[in-house]
Amino acid sequence: xxxxxxxxxxxxxxxxxxxxxxxxxxxxxxxxxxxxxxxxxxxxxxxxxxxxxxxxxxxxxxxxxxxxxxxxxxxxxxxxxxxxxxxxxxxxxxxxxxxxxxxxxxxxxxxxxxxxxxxxxxxxxxxxxxxxxxxxxxxxxxxxxxxxxxxxxxxxxxxxxxxxxxxxxxxxxxxxxxxxxxxxxxxxxxxxxxxxxxxxxxxxxxxxxxxxxxxxxxxxxxxxxxxxxxxxxxxxxxxxxxxxxxxxxxxxxxxxxxxxxxxxxxxxxxxxxxxxxxxxxxxxx
Numbered sequence: 001x002x003x004x005x006x007x008x009x010x011x012x013x014x015x016x017x018x019x020x021x022x023x024x025x026x027x028x029x030x031x032x033x034x035x036x037x038x039x040x041x042x043x044x045x046x047x048x049x050x051x052x053x054x055x056x057x058x059x060x061x062x063x064x065x066x067x068x069x070x071x072x073x074x075x076x077x078x079x080x081x082x083x084x085x086x087x088x089x090x091x092x093x094x095x096x097x098x099x100x101x102x103x104x105x106x107x108x109x110x111x112x113x114x115x116x117x118x119x120x121x122x123x124x125x126x127x128x129x130x131x132x133x134x135x136x137x138x139x140x141x142x143x144x145x146x147x148x149x150x151x152x153x154x155x156x157x158x159x160x161x162x163x164x165x166x167x168x169x170x171x172x173x174x175x176x177x178x179x180x181x182x183x184x185x186x187x188x189x190x191x192x193x194x195x196x197x198x199x200x201x202x203x204x205x206x207x208x209x210x211x212x213x214x215x216x217x218x219x220x221x222x223x224x225x226x227x228x229x230x231x232x233x234x235x236x237x238x239x240x241x242x243x244x245x246x247x248x249x250x251x252x253x254x255x256x257x258x259x260x261x262x263x264x265x266x267x268x269x270x271x272x273x274x275x276x277x278x279x280x281x282x283x284x285x
Contacts, residue, residue, distance in 0.1 A: 016090035016091065017058065019083075019086060019087065019090045020058040020059075020060070020061060020062060020087075020090075021057075021058030022058075023055075023058070023062050023067075023080070023083050023087070024055055024056040024057055024058040024059075024062075025056070025058075026076075026079065026080065027052075027055060027056050027062075027070060027074075027080065028056040030070070030074040030075075030076055030079075030080075031052075031056075031074060033074075034073075034074050034075070036074075038052040038053050038056070039052075041070075041073070041074075044073055045066070045069045045070060045073060046069075047066065061087070061091065062080075062083070062087055064084045064087070064088075067080045067081055067083060067084050067087070068080075068081055068084075089161070102240075102245060104247055105226075105228070105238045105245065105247060106155075106159065108228055108230045108236065108247075109159065109162065109228060110159075110162065111230060111231045112162070112169050112228050112229060112230055112231070113169050113170065113229050113230070113231050114169060114170045114171075114227070114228070114229035114235070115162070115169060115170075115171045115172075115226065115227070115228055115229075116171075116172045116173075116226065116227040116228075116261055117172070117173045117174070117224075117225075117226045117227075118173075118174045118220050118224055118225055118226075118261060118264055119173065119174070119175045119176065119179060119224050120176050120179070120220060120223055120224045121176075121179065121224060122136065122179060122184075123175060123179060123180075123193065123197070124173045124175065125156050125159060125160075126159060126160055126162065126163060126171065126173070127173060127196070127197060127200055127208075128156060128193070129189070129192050129193050129196050130153060130157055131185055131189040131192060131193075132184055132185055132189055132190075132192075132193045133152075133153050133156045133157070134149065134153050134185070135184050135185030135186075135189055136184060136185075137149045137152045137153060163200070163203065163205070163206065168203075168204075168205035169205065170205060171205060171206045171207070172206070172207045172208075172209070172265070173206070173207075173208050173209070174209045174210075174211055174220075174261075174264055174265060174268050175208070175209070175210055175211065176210075176211050176213070177210050177211060177212050177213045177277070178213050180194065180197075180210065180277075180278065180281055181281065191282065194278055194281060194282045195282065197278055198275060198278055198279065198282070201271065201274070201275045201278070207271045208271060208274055208275070208278075209265060209268040209269055209270070209271055209274045210268060210269045210273075210274040210277050210278065211264065211267065211268045211269070212268075212269060212277075215267055217267060218264075218267060219260050219263035219264045219267060220260070220264045222260070223239075223241060224239075224240070225237055225238065225239050225257055225261075226238040226239075227254070227257060227258055227261055234249075234251065234254075235254055235258065236248060236249050236254060237253065237254050237257045237258075
């Protein structure tokens with residue numbers, strides 16, 4: 001079910017352009033206050049007059065080095081320097097382009113108030129390191145080209161902004177022990193991933209649980225799934241296998257999956273037991 005219109009695909013690009021125009025106007029006002037021409041400012045900072053003109057009109061992306069230098073020369077008091085993180089985030093969002101079959105879910109996830117995921121084959125994307133994600137995309141069959149791999153990695157990392165948002169959403173993840181033992185990307189990448197899981201497990205808004213391989217009863221044998229509660233909307237579920245996805249909105253189907261998730265949580269290790277298990281695996285890595 002497609003829940004988002006095609007026009008939404010350009011939202012991130014437009015947001016970045018708006019930010020660059022605002023920063024450009026700030027640079028122009030500060031330059032004029034300092035009684036400098038575009039050429040004079042460019043000469044003093046080591047940039048061309050044309051570049052300064054383009055930056056002030058929001059047609060060029062303001063780089064971190066420029067914002068630092070302009071902030072100091074124009075006496076902005078940290079105003080321009082403080083925009084560096086916003087520019088970096090805007091650039092990352094503008095680069096993000098999820099596969100078509102994933103976009104409806106990604107849009108809902110970005111504003112979700114609750115996310116509950118059971119991962120039976122891979123570590124949930126919200127918890128993956130950059131190196132781990134890149135290794136997963138690199139081993140895809142048919143092979144992805146390098147540009148697509150980098151695009152998919154950037155998109156996956158951009159999703160993780162959800163974990164740093166405030167108010168923080170409620171996030172729970174259940175991961176199979178066997179998944180945590182598989183050294184995707186090699187030993188160094190695997191070790192970094194386990195360390196990252198330990199750090200994420202300390203977040204108050206995230207509960208991470210491990211499903212032991214030796215469990216004799218397992219309610220999740222039907223495969224991985226995600227329960228998602230968008231802001232001010234009913235809970236939905238997301239299923240994905242072999243790049244074929246389905247967004248479940250039927251209340252009865254969602255209720256069944258929610259009950260199943262509750263059973264899986266009860267069968268898994270507690271959050272504190274899970275962190276201890278990950279520490280033990282880290283010692284083996």
